[in-house]
Structures are given as structure tokens and as C-alpha cells.
Amino acid sequence: MTDDSVFTKPLKAQYHTFGCKLNFAETASVADTFAKAGIPSVADGEAPDIIVVNSCSVTAEADRKCRSAIRSFNRRYPEALILVTGCYAQLKPEEVSALPGVGVVAGVNDKLALVNHALAWFEGRQQAPAVPAAKELRDFMPSCSRGDRTRYFLKVQDGCDYWCTYCTIPAARGRSRSGTIEQIVDQAKAVADSGGKEIVITGVNIGDFGHGRDDNFEDLCRALDRVEGIERYRISSIEPNLLTDSIIDFVAGSQRFMPHFHIPLQSGNDEVLALMRRRYDTALFASKIERIRRVIPDAFIGVDLIVGARGETEERYRASHDFIAGLDISHLHVFAYSERPGTRALQIEHVVSQHEKHVRSAEMIALSAAKHAAFASRFVGTTRPVLLEHSRDGHPLGGYTDNYLRVATELTPEYDNTLRPMKLVSLCDDGETLTAIPVL
Numbered sequence: 123m124t125d126d127s128v129f130t131k132p133l134k135a136q137y138h139t140f141g142c143k144l145n146f147a148e149t150a151s152v153a154d155t156f157a158k159a160g161i162p163s164v165a166d167g168e169a170p171d172i173i174v175v176n177s178c179s180v181t182a183e184a185d186r187k188c189r190s191a192i193r194s195f196n197r198r199y200p201e202a203l204i205l206v207t208g209c210y211a212q213l214k215p216e217e218v219s220a221l222p223g224v225g226v227v228a229g230v231n232d233k234l235a236l237v238n239h240a241l242a243w244f245e246g247r248q249q250a251p252a253v254p255a256a257k258e259l260r261d262f263m264p265s266c267s268r269g270d271r272t273r274y275f276l277k278v279q280d281g282c283d284y285w286c287t288y289c290t291i292p293a294a295r296g297r298s299r300s301g302t303i304e305q306i307v308d309q310a311k312a313v314a315d316s317g318g319k320e321i322v323i324t325g326v327n328i329g330d331f332g333h334g335r336d337d338n339f340e341d342l343c344r345a346l347d348r349v350e351g352i353e354r355y356r357i358s359s360i361e362p363n364l365l366t367d368s369i370i371d372f373v374a375g376s377q378r379f380m381p382h383f384h385i386p387l388q389s390g391n392d393e394v395l396a397l398m399r400r401r402y403d404t405a406l407f408a409s410k411i412e413r414i415r416r417v418i419p420d421a422f423i424g425v426d427l428i429v430g431a432r433g434e435t436e437e438r439y440r441a442s443h444d445f446i447a448g449l450d451i452s453h454l455h456v457f458a459y460s461e462r463p464g465t466r467a468l469q470i471e472h473v474v475s476q477h478e479k480h481v482r483s484a485e486m487i488a489l490s491a492a493k494h495a496a497f498a499s500r501f502v503g504t505t506r507p508v509l510l511e512h513s514r515d516g517h518p519l520g521g522y523t524d525n526y527l528r529v530a531t532e533l534t535p536e537y538d539n540t541l542r543p544m545k546l547v548s549l550c551d552d553g554e555t556l557t558a559i560p561v562l
């Protein structure tokens with residue numbers, strides 16, 4: 123802030139992020155813009171003057187959580203200015219601006235200008251920033267979050283052109299667009315310069331990187347692979363139809379890209395996939411899993427799944443369950459289908475009851491637990507590299523192996539952010555975490 127500031131005391135800000143890793147990356151960039159303008163983050167227990175909420179609207183429940191949090195922030199800090207951005211703000215700006223304490227509502231591409239809106243508000247010259255329609259969002263807003271852990275989230279792409287029938291993300295985040303390879307490599311170098319060792323490559327539809335240009339996601343991966351100092355990359359989530367065999371083979375041969383994939387399946391039934399307007403069928407999905415297992419046998423494979431979508435009859439659900447049960451995967455991220463106003467899914471017949479959604483979720487979560495435990499058990503007695511990271515104060519270090527097995531250790535904090543070979547000793551009761559000891 124400049125010397126001619128109209129403010130009698132320095133402003134301080136607090137940040138709250140909901141939803142995906144992309145939002146977390148973007149909040150970190152927002153906090154940077156505030157810090158550069160002389161508005162630091164509050165210390166623990168300090169009252170903020172500004173509360174930034176980066177909202178999510180992936181389900182009706184996500185909207186509800188954002189509303190409830192905003193009301194609670196306002197009750198706790200009635201004097202603070204609340205700025206709301208993110209997908210919920212983009213999709214429902216009027217609803218958000220009516221919430222108590224909300225002074226500014228900004229669209230998803232306006233996040234880096236939030237600080238200007240905040241300053242204008244305190245100077246009494248604030249105009250409510252217009253939230254442009256998502257289809258007008260053309261610029262790529264670079265972001266990279268440095269969490270308090272060892273991992274960085276590097277945004278490489280935004281928006282989506284797929285329009286799956288159940289999804290509001292294209293309406294909230296706009297068309298697919300990406301950073302340049304040069305720009306993203308520079309961000310990765312900056313992470314390495316600041317001591318970061320692991321980067322999670324993040325976006326809405328990252329396999330679509332370079333859409334409309336003559337470079338693609340594999341070109342980006344190959345360029346990032348050459349950045350000195352970064353020891354680990356993870357590909358956050360990639361559509362199965364965009365996960366080419368060539369990318370799988372590249373990961374198999376790379377020292378820096380970890381044997382870890384996260385692939386959205388959403389249903390293991392072709393009729394439901396067609397109703398969702400997904401761009402693959404179960405045969406293609408199975409072929410990707412088979413290829414990964416053939417060239418990277420130890421890879422962790424996480425899979426997203428929606429249960430209870432419109433059109434998922436009992437018979438189709440059973441077929442989906444059986445298909446997934448037969449896949450050699452490591453974990454399922456299970457989501458119960460949530461109706462979203464304005465989506466084409468609302469025209470699909472056969473609505474699954476809430477009760478049935480719960481039953482299907484529970485069954486798939488149990489299947490996931492069994493698969494995760496079976497996968498983790500395979501590695502008991504083996505040695506794998508672990509990037510150690512601090513957990514809660516006073517607790518020993520934990521971390522993840524290259525193939526995304528969570529480990530618990532007795533190591534003390536001086537090993538934080540170091541990469542060590544660890545022997546995996548036993549599987550904990552949660553069926554996911556392995557105890558580990560360093561190999562000297």
C-alpha cells in the first residue's frame with residue numbers, strides 16, 4: 123500500500139477455498155496479489171478486514187456449504203468485507219451478493235483483480251464488478267499454489283468444451299484455454315528455485331492442453347520433465363480419451379513423472395456413459411488401464427465415479443459395478459449424483475432415489491476400500507522413495523511413495539521435504555496407510 127493510503131491501519135486478509143485443486147492454486151495467486159499490494163494474511167486468531175472466498179459449485183451441496191460458510195464468517199467478523207469469487211459466484215452472482223457481509227462478487231477470471239476491487243471498496247469508490255458470461259472468458263489466468271506442505275499445484279489449463287450432461291463447469295469456467303509451455307516451464311523453474319520438489323499438474327481438462335494450437339499436453343509434460351530441481355510431477359486428473367498411449371509410455375520412461383494416474387470413469391456402463399455424453403466407452407477405458415498395468419505395473423490408478431446419475435437403472439448400475447470390480451485399479455473417488463439446474467441431464471428419465479444413491483455409494487466405497495487395501499498390501503516389505511512432509515505440529519513426518527501410497531513414519535521434522543528410500547513395513551487399520559522405516 124502506498125504512503126498516501128486512505129487507511130488508518132494496515133488491512134489484513136483471510137482466504138477460504140472450496141472445491142478443487144485448481145481453486146487452491148488460484149487462491150494462492152490471489153493472496154500473492156494482496157501481499158504485493160501491502161495486504162498480508164492475518165495471523166492465527168487475528169480478525170481480518172477482508173475475507174476472500176473462492177467458491178465451488180460442483181454440486182448443490184457445494185453451493186450450500188459456501189452459503190453457510192459466508193454466513194458464519196459474517197457472524198464472526200461483521201466488520202469484514204467479504205469478497206466472493208469462484209464457480210458459485212460466477213454461476214449465481216445475484217444469490218451470492220445477497221448474502222450478509224458480501225461486498226464484492228467477482229467472476230472466475232477476475233480473481234487477480236480482487237485486490238483492486240477490495241481497495242476500491244475501502245476507498246468508497248467501489249463499483250460492483252460485472253460478472254461476464256462464461257462464454258466470454260478467453261484469457262488464461264496463471265496460478266501456482268504453494269501449500270504449507272511439500273506439494274505445489276500448477277495450473278496449466280482452464281475451462282472445458284466437453285459439456286457432459288451433468289456438469290456445470292463449462293458454464294462456470296468457460297471455454298478450454300491454456301497457458302503457453304514457456305510460461306508454465308518458467309513457473310516450474312520458480313517452484314524449483316524456492317525449494318519445491320513436487321508439482322501436481324492441474325486444470326479443468328488438462329488433457330485438452332494446447333487446444334487450438336499446435337502443441338499438446340504431452341509436449342508440455344516433456345518440457346516440464348527437463349526442469350532441473352523438480353523431483354516429482356503428478357498428473358492430477360486426465361480424461362481417458364485424452365490419455366494417449368504415448369503419454370502412458372512417456373510416464374513409464376520418465377524419472378520425474380510419478381507412476382500415478384487419476385482418471386475419471388463416472389460410470390462403468392456404456393448406456394449411462396452415452397447419456398452423460400462422455401467421450402469414451404468402457405472398452406476404451408479398460409484398454410487404458412490394461413496399458414498402464416502392462417508398462418507401469420506398480421502405478422497407483424485412482425478413478426472418479428458418479429453413482430445414482432439420472433438414467434442409471436438398477437440393471438445399469440449392476441453392470442457398472444461388475445465392470446469396475448473387474449478393473450485392476452487402486453482407488454475409487456465416489457460421488458453421489460447431484461441435480462444441477464440448467465444441465466441437460468435434467469431431461470433424462472429415470473431418477474434414482476436418495477436412498478438408492480446412498481446404497482450405491484456405500485457399496486462402491488466398500489469396493490474402493492477393498493481395492494485400495496489389496497493394492498497397498500502388494501508393497502509391504504518393499505522399498506520405495508518417499509517425499510517426507512510435516513503433518514500436524516508435534517507429530518512425526520508422513521509422506522507419499524512415488525506410486526502414491528501414504529506412509530506414516532517416526533521421523534522427526536528435520537527430514538521434512540526430503541526424498542528418502544523407505545521400507546514399507548505394515549498396512550495400518552485404515553487399509554491405506556503403510557508404516558515405513560528409512561533405509562540407511
Ligand code: SF4
Nearest residue numbers: 282284285286289291
Ligand atoms: S470433461 Fe465433462 S465433467 Fe469434466 S469439466 Fe468438462 S464437462 Fe465437466
